[in-house]
Amino acid sequence: MKLENIGAIKQFTLPDDWQERRSGAALGVRWERIFQPAGAHNVEINISYRGVPLDEASRKVFSYVLKQGEKNDFDLEEVLALRTVMGMATTGDNQYTNTNPLDSLEGPNFELTALAVRTVAGRLVLRVEGKFKNNRVYSGMFYQAGSEGKMVEEFFLQATTRDEFEHYKPTFNDALDSIVWR
16 A cells, blocks of 8 residues: 655555555544554554644754764763654653653653664664553654754554564554655
């Protein structure tokens, strides 16, 4: 199935047995598109925009990190500075940005296991992997959208079990490989 004109993405493909799930009404300029494989309601590929542009400091940090090119190693200051880009209440609330005990109520919502800058279809993106407090397994990317780089969109796979996640991760990687940017 070819999907077209979703945010900064001109097109990408998913297998024909995937279908779009209605995500409800958009709030303001916030939007998301959710796709699921037939019969696997605990798995989703989601493409979204939070509806709020990055503040100037976060935009500069994100641009700077991406301009450095592909990399695997981030120092603590960089991870802290990328918190807004990754989402203050989602992947940005991790063991590096929130030092409360993992199992406490105030603890991080996300356990960050991998952070890297990678090239996807010719564009540098921030790749993030890990697991949420509710055990949802996650692999995603954040990329600049819009002409000034103030908008950040997210494209991710998540599943409620590691087995489902591993089963659908090749499909997710194929979707990333098929991206054509606007």
